[in-house]
Amino acid sequence: MTAADFKSEFLRTFVERGAYYDCSAPEDLDALFLKERVTAYIGFDCTASSMHIGNLVQLMTLRRMQQAGHRPILLMGGGTTKLGDPSGKDEVRKLLTPEQIDANKQSMVAGISHLLKFGEGESDAIMIDNAEWLDKLEYIPFLRGIGRHFSVNRMLTMESVKIRLEREQALSFLEFNYMVCQAYDFVELYKRYGCRLQSCGSDQWGNVVSGIDLGRRVASAQLFGLSTPLITTSSGAKMGKSVSGAVWLNADMRSPYDYWQFWRNTEDGDVGRFLRLFTDMPLDEIARLEKLEGNERNEAKKVLATEATSIVHGRAAANEAAETARRTFEEGAFAEGLPTFEIPRDKLAEGILVANLAQMAGLSSSSGEARRLIQGGGLRVNDAAVSDVKASVSLSNLTGEGVIKLSVGRKKHILVKPI
RNA sequence: GGGGGAAUGUCCCGAGUGGCAAAGGGGGCGGACUGUAAAUCCGCUGGCUACGCCUUCGUAGGUUCGAGUCCUACUUCCCCCA
Missing domain, CATH: 3.10.290.10 (RNA-binding S4 domain)
Incomplete structure (x- = not known):
């Protein structure tokens, strides 16, 4: 797919920015975006007290939807976190208490206040917690209404499950239900908010497709899925994943200065791609920055750092971080802004x-x-x-x-x- | 239900004749070189009140001067039979 295949502002941008990986029905979704204000969601589990770089592609997707005039839903998995998502996990997740989950949720949402505009307006983002409906489910009615639409045979072939089975690792029945709940979420959001689209990282694709199928079966609705690629650095490492821990977005877990530094240290080969994905910079400007060679490439990295930091921590904090870095690294001076x-x-x-x-x-x-x-x-x-x-x-x-x-x-x- | 195998340095993979703080990778961190990049080379990669002490090999016991290594039970996973 190239940007030229799409007519809608959002999908064109999405492709141009390098965020497009897969879509369940590209042409129909494009038409939908042209026709109306679309309500779309992305889910996040409340497993930590802050979002991190790994969530950023998804958060940027919500941001760009909002910028294109659509309505993003931030779905917090207060309910699904109680199950634990088996995708990409080698081992059974440690169970969190409801109190921890709730505290995580509050903190995660608070940390992205610069990134999305929440409110009552037509394209303002809304935050919803799937515990709202998942917590109240009755087992037997749920199995009869929803469970019968799921084929265990097919679930066993899904990537997230298969990996566990192949790697000889435990997969509890509790976790096995995760995908069912995620699919149910989609349908529930459709019924309550008219939500037609779920976006996700490519690793969640199977669950999204399950939701689309379920929507057709129980609500006769055409729902859509849109996925982003797994972002790795050019040397192959997963973004922001290191032993020292995730790169957190909340300022109290990683200061704006350190956040700026993270982007400043981007590998050469990633600068252009990251500028497109993680900043709002105009594409022609990015194209120019991307061409800089050798030492000049550092200019591009500084722009990347400041722009990316600005989206998460605000313009003022980003400029301050840039200035602190300039004094420290370029003048060798004591900069007050250092931690x-x-x-x-x-x-x-x-x-x-x-x-x-x-x-x-x-x-x-x-x-x-x-x-x-x-x-x-x-x-x-x-x-x-x-x-x-x-x-x-x-x-x-x-x-x-x-x-x-x-x-x-x-x-x-x-x-x-x-x- | 029966039989066989596996679990190692709490980042991962992985060797380990009864003397083991435990080979080797990967990753990470530091140094050199650079451009706060990559690649490359070198060093480090349990803790402490630090020439000594303490805690580590799935869990709990046992044998032994001494156990990751042997025995018993348990837990989890894999394979075969039913």
Whole structure:
């Protein structure tokens, strides 16, 4: 599919931005987008207290729908999270308590307030929790009304299930019901809100198709599915997935500055693609940035970082992060915007081992690791490498700005501030 | 229901004759080179009140001076038979 295959503003943009992977009925959906204001949804499970980079393609899809004048529904899986989605998971998910799920939901939604406009207007986003209906389901009526439309034979061939079976890993009956509930959600949203489209990542495609089938059977409705590709970096890694954890969108879990840094460190080969996917930059401008070579490519990365940060944290925070980075990396100066760590003044006056300070400031997870960092020459105080494992700092190390700059590697910096 | 096999460093894969903080990868982190990139090379990759101490090999017991390694029970998964 190319953009030229579509007439509707949304689908053209969607394709041009590189977000298109698959669609259940491209021509019909295109016609629908031309004809009316479409209500569409994407579901998110409440498994963590913040959305992360992995959810971003989906969130951007909702954003672009809104920009094209349609109505996005943010479906929070307060109900489905109680089952646990088997897709892409090697092992049974740890069950969360209803309280945790609810707290996660609140926090996740709060974290994307810049990204979507919620409200009562015609193309304002609405947030719905599928616990609203899933929690109240009655087992037998549900099985008779919905369950009979599902073929176990077919469910067993679905990717999410097959992987579990092939990898010799457990799949509980509880999780097995996940796809049924997700399909039911779609139909329920159609009935309650006239929602015609579910978008998703390619890994959820099977569940979306199940929902479309179910809609035809129980509601005689033509529902649509639209999927995005799985986003990987050009060296093949899953986006934002690392041992150190997901790249969170909530500011209290990853500061705007660190978020900016994440994008700034994008691999060369990904810059153009990410600009299209994760920013609102005009395409011709992206095309220009994409052509920059060598050292100039860093300009494109800065634009990417600032624009992507702006969408999640707002323009002001993004500009501030960019400025902090400029001062730190390009001038080698102390930038006030760097993350800070506060320490009682008298504690610092006594003198404190650099290794321990690094650990307290969160730059190292154990004193052993801090020790190893020093031995490898990776820990610096005020930009000077620490050579002695037993080195300590005190008030005399404070710079003119009244702080101590502690760095791990070339990129991670923290300002230690006495209070 | 019966028989056989598997579970290892809490990121993953994976070797492991009774002396093991446990081979080797991948990943990650640090260093060099660069452009805060990639590729490449080097180092590190249980914890601590640190020349010593503590905790790790599915769970719980047992044998032994000593157990990831042997025995028993349990849990989960795979395969074969029913």
